Amino acid sequence: MKEIEQSILKETIKVRSNNSFKGTYGKIALVGGNQNFGGAIIMSSLGSVYSGAGLTTTLTDKNNQSSLHSWLPEAMFADYKNTTEMIKLLENMDVITIGTGLGTDENGLTILKTVLKTVKPNQILIIDGSAIDLIAKYQLQLPKAKLIFTPHQMEWQRLSGIKIKDQTEKNNLIAYKKLFKNSIVIVKSHRTQIYTKNGVYQNTTGTPAQATGGMGDTLAGIIGGFVAQFKDTENAVLAAVYTHSAIADILAKKQYVVLPHQISEFLPKFMKDNEA
Ligand SMILES: NC(=O)C1=CN([C@@H]2O[C@H](COP(=O)(O)OP(=O)(O)OC[C@H]3O[C@@H](n4cnc5c(N)ncnc54)[C@H](OP(=O)(O)O)[C@@H]3O)[C@@H](O)[C@H]2O)[C@@H](O)CC1
Numbered sequence: 001m002k003e004i005e006q007s008i009l010k011e012t013i014k015v016r017s018n019n020s021f022k023g024t025y026g027k028i029a030l031v032g033g034n035q036n037f038g039g040a041i042i043m044s045s046l047g048s049v050y051s052g053a054g055l056t057t058t059l060t061d062k063n064n065q066s067s068l069h070s071w072l073p074e075a076m077f078a079d080y081k082n083t084t085e086m087i088k089l090l091e092n093m094d095v096i097t098i099g100t101g102l103g104t105d106e107n108g109l110t111i112l113k114t115v116l117k118t119v120k121p122n123q124i125l126i127i128d129g130s131a132i133d134l135i136a137k138y139q140l141q142l143p144k145a146k147l148i149f150t151p152h153q154m155e156w157q158r159l160s161g162i163k164i165k166d167q168t169e170k171n172n173l174i175a176y177k178k179l180f181k182n183s184i185v186i187v188k189s190h191r192t193q194i195y196t197k198n199g200v201y202q203n204t205t206g207t208p209a210q211a212t213g214g215m216g217d218t219l220a221g222i223i224g225g226f227v228a229q230f231k232d233t234e235n236a237v238l239a240a241v242y243t244h245s246a247i248a249d250i251l252a253k254k255q256y257v258v259l260p261h262q263i264s265e266f267l268p269k270f271m272k273d274n275e276a
Pocket residue numbers: 036037038039040041099100101102103128129130131133152153154155164188189213214215216217
């Protein structure tokens with residue numbers, strides 16, 4: 001297993017070209033946030049916008065629209081129950097995230113199925129939270145796309161069948177090669193591991209001050225923002241995971257707990273300090 005080192009930041013985060021515009025930095029849609037979990041998709045959208053995605057659209061329950069915009073006027077909104085509009089929007093995206101705060105009820109399942117049917121092979125699809133549980137529960141067929149899974153240990157148990165106590169590198173790798181070859185699987189824990197076709201990586205940043213709801217929702221948005229902008233998807237994922245927890249480490253020097261939205265708000269400064 002290789003450790004993710006600080007050098008991944010300068011390898012990934014590049015000084016922006018003068019001759020660029022919002023389209024240069026990618027179009028991303030975040031799909032999730034039911035009536036109860038609106039906060040999850042808002043936190044995720046903050047991660048996407050503050051990490052520098054060019055255009056962020058949040059597809060969520062319409063009850064979340066005004067709170068989304070009071071937190072984040074930069075994000076566009078669409079009602080995820082309007083299937084025709086959703087399909088039209090998704091077709092134009094470079095990156096889609098699905099599942100953050102989606103819920104595992106009938107509504108969540110319908111929306112997930114629409115996304116899985118619509119996504120194209122050249123698009124990056126980040127599969128988080130409830131979408132992981134639904135795929136595991138209903139054994140849904142995975143689409144041909146550039147897939148990135150972001151399970152925590154229990155979600156990985158549901159997806160792979162490997163009990164948390166048996167989630168060793170060896171067992172995880174067997175499941176990865178059998179079920180998720182060519183995708184990227186991020187198994188989140190206090191020391192997150194990332195499985196890719198090029199190897200297994202372990203994060204070296206992170207703090208228990210991060211152990212609070214919404215922390216993974218935020219990470220999904222940051223990963224989305226990074227892969228939308230930075231061409232090397234694998235490095236972008238490694239850099240996003242490192243960055244999310246490195247910012248938490250900085251804030252935790254002076255805070256007992258680090259709130260997910262504080263990580264997002266620190267992203268522009270952290271990325272400036274670490275660009276090459
Ligand atoms: N503000 C919002 O809107 C928020 C909305 N959210 C949204 O809610 C949805 C459900 O996501 P979820 O992660 O909360 O629930 P679930 O998948 O049932 O997992 C929890 C179970 O797994 C167990 N467990 C064991 N190891 C673990 C580990 N390392 N990390 C984590 N859990 C671990 C754990 O054990 P226990 O704590 O009981 O000991 C428990 O039994 C999802 O869409 C998400 O986006 C949340 O982000 C919160 C903020």
